[in-house]
Amino acid sequence: RLADARGGRPRIVQIQGPPGIGKTALVERFLDTATDTATGVTVVRASGEEGETLLAYGVIDQLARSPGVAGDALLAATRSADAADPVAVGTRLLELLGELEAAGPVVLVVDDLHWADRLSVRALVFALRRLIADQVLVILAVREDDVAGQPESLRRLLTGHRGNVVRLPGLDDRDLTALATLLGIESFPAPAAHRLRRETRGNPLHALAVLEEVPTDE
Numbered sequence: 001r002l003a004d005a006r007g008g009r010p011r012i013v014q015i016q017g018p019p020g021i022g023k024t025a026l027v028e029r030f031l032d033t034a035t036d037t038a039t040g041v042t043v044v045r046a047s048g049e050e051g052e053t054l055l056a057y058g059v060i061d062q063l064a065r066s067p068g069v070a071g072d073a074l075l076a077a078t079r080s081a082d083a084a085d086p087v088a089v090g091t092r093l094l095e096l097l098g099e100l101e102a103a104g105p106v107v108l109v110v111d112d113l114h115w116a117d118r119l120s121v122r123a124l125v126f127a128l129r130r131l132i133a134d135q136v137l138v139i140l141a142v143r144e145d146d147v148a149g150q151p152e153s154l155r156r157l158l159t160g161h162r163g164n165v166v167r168l169p170g171l172d173d174r175d176l177t178a179l180a181t182l183l184g185i186e187s188f189p190a191p192a193a194h195r196l197r198r199e200t201r202g203n204p205l206h207a208l209a210v211l212e213e214v215p216t217d218e
Contacts, residue, residue, distance in 0.1 A: 002137050006105045010131035012138040014158050017168035020205025023141040040104025048115030059120035090126030105135040114146035125153050170202020183211050
């Protein structure tokens with residue numbers, strides 16, 4: 001999808017799954033790889049926060065702190081008399097992306113989108129709907145249970161020709177055995193891996209907690 005964006009075909013990817021499944025870890029690994037192997041990639045990122053869901057333009061404010069005139073204009077828009085209008089703020093976000101992509105592809109990341117404030121989401125969707133021939137890759141991370149609450153306009157983008165949804169499954173028995181090995185558990189029988197997968201549904205966060213708490217000889 002980054003290659004598509006580099007070619008002027010904007011893409012929107014939503015990564016979804018339950019808490020602890022590895023959404024943020026996957027995004028971090030991708031960004032490390034993208035910035036190491038590709039030149040001229042600009043990363044702009046923000047994240048929702050449970051305690052800031054009522055903070056108007058809290059997510060847009062984070063995106064606006066990119067350097068440059070467009071970033072300053074976007075930040076000013078969130079605090080101006082027009083701030084009540086997500087269209088005005090979304091227009092400024094488009095200008096920011098346009099300025100940044102003049103130097104190469106832009107990767108815009110919003111983690112924990114389910115905690116983003118409503119005005120930020122509306123402004124973001126307005127901007128995404130107007131990406132036509134832009135070198136922009138958008139990555140959204142959201143909890144599976146919160147997908148149903150997303151606006152219909154965003155769902156249409158994700159199911160359209162520019163959108164993709166990546167659903168993260170849990171770790172399988174082989175993955176869990178490898179995880180146990182990394183933690184220094186030399187012998188981890190197949191039945192134990194199968195039970196661990198069944199009890200944690202392969203959730204890496206939960207499996208890691210179990211493996212770290214249970215003595216290795218047990």
